[in-house]
Amino acid sequence: MPNTDRVVEYRQVITKAVVGKGRKFSQVTHSIETPDNVHNVLGAWVINHQYESAKVGEAIEVQGSYDVNIWYSTKGNTKTDVMKETVRYVEQVPLSYFDPHTRELSVSVSATATQTPNCVEASISSNNDAVIVRVEKEFAVELVGETKITVACYPAEYAEIDDKDFVFQSQNGEEGFEELDPDLIIDDLED
Numbered sequence: 001m002p003n004t005d006r007v008v009e010y011r012q013v014i015t016k017a018v019v020g021k022g023r024k025f026s027q028v029t030h031s032i033e034t035p036d037n038v039h040n041v042l043g044a045w046v047i048n049h050q051y052e053s054a055k056v057g058e059a060i061e062v063q064g065s066y067d068v069n070i071w072y073s074t075k076g077n078t079k080t081d082v083m084k085e086t087v088r089y090v091e092q093v094p095l096s097y098f099d100p101h102t103r104e105l106s107v108s109v110s111a112t113a114t115q116t117p118n119c120v121e122a123s124i125s126s127n128n129d130a131v132i133v134r135v136e137k138e139f140a141v142e143l144v145g146e147t148k149i150t151v152a153c154y155p156a157e158y159a160e161i162d163d164k165d166f167v168f169q170s171q172n173g174e175e176g177f178e179e180l181d182p183d184l185i186i187d188d189l190e191d
Contacts, residue, residue, distance in 0.1 A: 009153045019099040019107070020143030022060060024091060025115070027136040032085045036074040037128050043071040044122035044133050053111035053141060058098070060109055060141040062091040066117045070131050093141045106146035114138045 051064025065088045073080045093111070115138035122133045 010150050011153050012148045012150050014146055014148055016106075016144055017099075017147050017149070018142050019102040019145045019147050020095045020141075021097045022093045022095040022141045023114070023139070024093040025136070025138040026091060027120075027134060028089070030068060030085075030087055030133045030135065031125065031130045032068060032070060032083070032133060033130045034070070034072065034083060036072075036081065038072045038074060038124050038131060039077050040073045041070065041122045041124060041131055042073055042080060044119040044131070045069050046117045046119050046135060049113065049116050051111065051113065053093075053109045055107060055109050055143065056092075058095060060093045060095065060111060060143070062093060062111050062139050062141070064089055064091075066135075068119065068133055068135070070122065070133070072131065087135075091137075091139060093139050095141075095143070098143070099145075099147055102143070102145040102147050104145075108144050110142045110144065112140050114140045 046066050046068055049064065049066040051062050053060050053062045055061075065086055067084050067086050069082055069084050071080065071082045115136065117135050117137040120134050120136055122131055124130075125132055
């Protein structure tokens, strides 16, 4: 049964969809003052990461905090101590994709820490009064909102027909597969 028996109708449908995406990797260096003269840094780690996100202009703003814990030795490596400092941050994650036809009031923001804040390096400052800590993190963000899509609506009698029963024709009435270039087909098994 050819698809030319009845005209295909098109309808606009309002649906929820991912209407924006973005990703950002960042490294930041903190200078954390210590109460004692540090002889050695024995360890540094980041815990208690918390964050929330919101759309601000054409980007997603992620606001959060984490605790940097530093284990260090003093007095010629005869005494150790651990100190904690809470760090607050604001990250602007730009959107690499955004659907401008989105209804602004329907947008919800989702941010995921694809790499939670992690200490990659800790060293003593040149005057031994602070520890320099390098932290890296990465966020992926998505906007979900209402948008319009256009769908083709076929008559109800087509519901039981398999797709291979359709005869697709070009505008001039001829089957349009002759113009396909078989060399454009990419085989996934070949390198």
